[in-house]
Amino acid sequence: MVLNAQTHSALLDIALDLSAAMPSQRRYQRLIETVASVFPCDAAALLIVQNRALVPVALHGIAPELIGQAFEPSAHPRLERIMSSQEPVRFEYDSDLPDPFDGHLAVDIERSLDVHACIGCSLYAEGELVGVLTVDALAQGAFDQLSDELLATFSALAAVALKNANLVDALQRMGQQQQAVARELVQEARLREGEIVGDSAPIQQLKDNIARVAASQLSVLITGETGTGKELVARTLHAQSSRAQAALVHVNCAALPESVAESELFGHVKGAFTGANQARMGKFELANGGTLFLDEVGELSLAIQAKLLRALQQGEVQRVGADANVTVNVRIIAATNRDLQEEVRQGRFRADLYHRLCVYPVKVPALKEHIEDIPLLAGHFLQQAQHKLGIEQIVLHPNALKAMQEYDWPGNVRELEHLMLRAGLKARQGANGRVRIDLEHLEIAVGSTTPEQAPLSNENAVAPIAANGLRDAVDQFQCQIIANTLSKNQGNWAQTARDLQLDRGNLFRLAKRLGLKD
Numbered sequence: 417m418v419l420n421a422q423t424h425s426a427l428l429d430i431a432l433d434l435s436a437a438m439p440s441q442r443r444y445q446r447l448i449e450t451v452a453s454v455f456p457c458d459a460a461a462l463l464i465v466q467n468r469a470l471v472p473v474a475l476h477g478i479a480p481e482l483i484g485q486a487f488e489p490s491a492h493p494r495l496e497r498i499m500s501s502q503e504p505v506r507f508e509y510d511s512d513l514p515d516p517f518d519g520h521l522a523v524d525i526e527r528s529l530d531v532h533a534c535i536g537c538s539l540y541a542e543g544e545l546v547g548v549l550t551v552d553a554l555a556q557g558a559f560d561q562l563s564d565e566l567l568a569t570f571s572a573l574a575a576v577a578l579k580n581a582n583l584v585d586a587l588q589r590m591g592q593q594q595q596a597v598a599r600e601l602v603q604e605a606r607l608r609e610g611e612i613v614g615d616s617a618p619i620q621q622l623k624d625n626i627a628r629v630a631a632s633q634l635s636v637l638i639t640g641e642t643g644t645g646k647e648l649v650a651r652t653l654h655a656q657s658s659r660a661q662a663a664l665v666h667v668n669c670a671a672l673p674e675s676v677a678e679s680e681l682f683g684h685v686k687g688a689f690t691g692a693n694q695a696r697m698g699k700f701e702l703a704n705g706g707t708l709f710l711d712e713v714g715e716l717s718l719a720i721q722a723k724l725l726r727a728l729q730q731g732e733v734q735r736v737g738a739d740a741n742v743t744v745n746v747r748i749i750a751a752t753n754r755d756l757q758e759e760v761r762q763g764r765f766r767a768d769l770y771h772r773l774c775v776y777p778v779k780v781p782a783l784k785e786h787i788e789d790i791p792l793l794a795g796h797f798l799q800q801a802q803h804k805l806g807i808e809q810i811v812l813h814p815n816a817l818k819a820m821q822e823y824d825w826p827g828n829v830r831e832l833e834h835l836m837l838r839a840g841l842k843a844r845q846g847a848n849g850r851v852r853i854d855l856e857h858l859e860i861a862v863g864s865t866t867p868e869q870a871p872l873s874n875e876n877a878v879a880p881i882a883a884n885g886l887r888d889a890v891d892q893f894q895c896q897i898i899a900n901t902l903s904k905n906q907g908n909w910a911q912t913a914r915d916l917q918l919d920r921g922n923l924f925r926l927a928k929r930l931g932l933k934d
């Protein structure tokens with residue numbers, strides 16, 4: 417086959433395009449334009465096989481609205497003929513098989529349809545039929561000089577181009593699907609695990625601080641008012657540390673009665689005391705290789721503080737009743753809402769323990785110090801409320817937001833979290849699907865009255881009978897009472913159960929049924 421310079425450069429163009437990164441549509445159009453520039457034709461079409469039909473993806477000299485339409489081979493005998501042959505098919509100028517593009521060709525070809533030349537090539541890539549290329553010309557015998565060899569060369573290149581574009585499309589689709597799945601997973605993980613929300617300067621500084629110390633093995637003391645997010649900070653710190661794959665063991669020092677504190681922290685051997693029927697690991701051993709989070713560390717008695725200090729100094733623990741020590745490799749993160757330095761001054765906290773714990777102090781700001789994060793935080797908690805309460809969409813009225821920005825937040829972020837859940841519950845009454853939280857749904861009085869001081873209005877006390885009947889109204893009323901009491905008790909379920917004179921297990925079950933608890 418002897419190629420002239422124009423044909424040679426056209427083939428080269430197609431070959432080069434094969435490896436170039438470009439959108440499929442552009443790849444197809446460049447291919448058909450190259451074909452049209454080499455073949456003495458007035459119209460050309462590139463069609464791909466999709467669900468056994470042929471779909472035009474690039475056209476030259478044919479009405480562009482045909483792109484994307486499906487041509488069933490059974491209804492278009494010329495296309496059927498081309499598809500069933502692996503050689504180029506030349507249709508006689510007077511062939512009585514109808515042209516698939518009848519009525520859509522450029523005007524002058526249309527007029528001479530009965531006397532035009534037409535060739536079709538099936539496009540095979542790796543033995544698979546991927547498409548069809550057709551060329552039409554006004555002039556009778558226009559393609560007589562074209563060799564089958566040249567047609568086959570173009571067809572082979574066109575087939576590979578189609579196959580490539582299909583692959584790229586499929587990969588992109590897969591990529592998009594994977595991205596969507598990944599986005600969902602991230603969203604889910606965020607909702608489950610919790611992330612530090614906020615982009616104010618104090619929160620940014622907090623995040624920087626966490627990132628800085630996470631990679632080290634230093635003991636960290638997290639301080640801040642109640643509900644500011646100290647536990648969340650501890651979890652984030654552990655998750656960003658090299659111990660992230662190991663356990664984060666949480667010890668609530670405030671809930672550790674003196675009598676069992678030593679055994680809880682260091683474990684015991686069988687028979688160490690009455691009722692010790694089995695040996696048991698303490699929290700230190702459980703956290704071996706990981707992180708031990710001593711929450712509310714300021715509540716520990718001086719006696720336990722002494723034992724804790726010894727364990728930290730020696731890197732060893734002794735189970736109650738045991739003779740030998742066990743070596744442990746534990747990173748300590750402690751948290752308190754007390755002013756520990758003041759506690760040291762008052763003789764209630766050991767100075768040496770304080771210095772061991774406070775190698776790297778991290779202070780979590782009170783919510784009133786980063787009030788500019790309220791919109792982000794409120795949005796975050798409303799999204800959670802939306803999930804918990806099965807609401808389609810919750811929006812916040814600007815007046816409600818303004819009131820929240822003027823409020824004092826003595827209970828900090830936890831108070832905001834509970835307020836958003838309660839407001840969602842209230843606003844949901846009688847609404848279907850979409851819910852808007854207005855000022856009236858918030859229990860904060862403008863002028864910084866705390867919720868506890870706000871009078872319990874009739875509306876708060878008794879939920880109106882909802883559209884869904886008494887059962888729904890009772891549920892909503894119970895929800896409201898539990899959420900209110902929980903908020904008053906700063907999220908403490910045991911105290912809430914006591915206040916409501918309910919057994920804790922019964923309260924948990926009820927809260928779960930009402931969607932207040934996971």
Ligand SMILES: Nc1ncnc2c1ncn2[C@@H]1O[C@H](COP(=O)(O)OP(=O)(O)OP(=O)(O)O)[C@@H](O)[C@H]1O
Binds near residue numbers: 612614641830
């Ligand atoms: N910046 C924040 N972004 C998202 N959620 C937050 C943030 N700060 C706190 N929270 C949420 O507020 C709630 C209270 O936080 P957390 O329990 O960590 O507070 P705390 O300071 O440990 O409280 P306490 O001193 O009473 O133990 C949690 O549900 C936590 O996920």
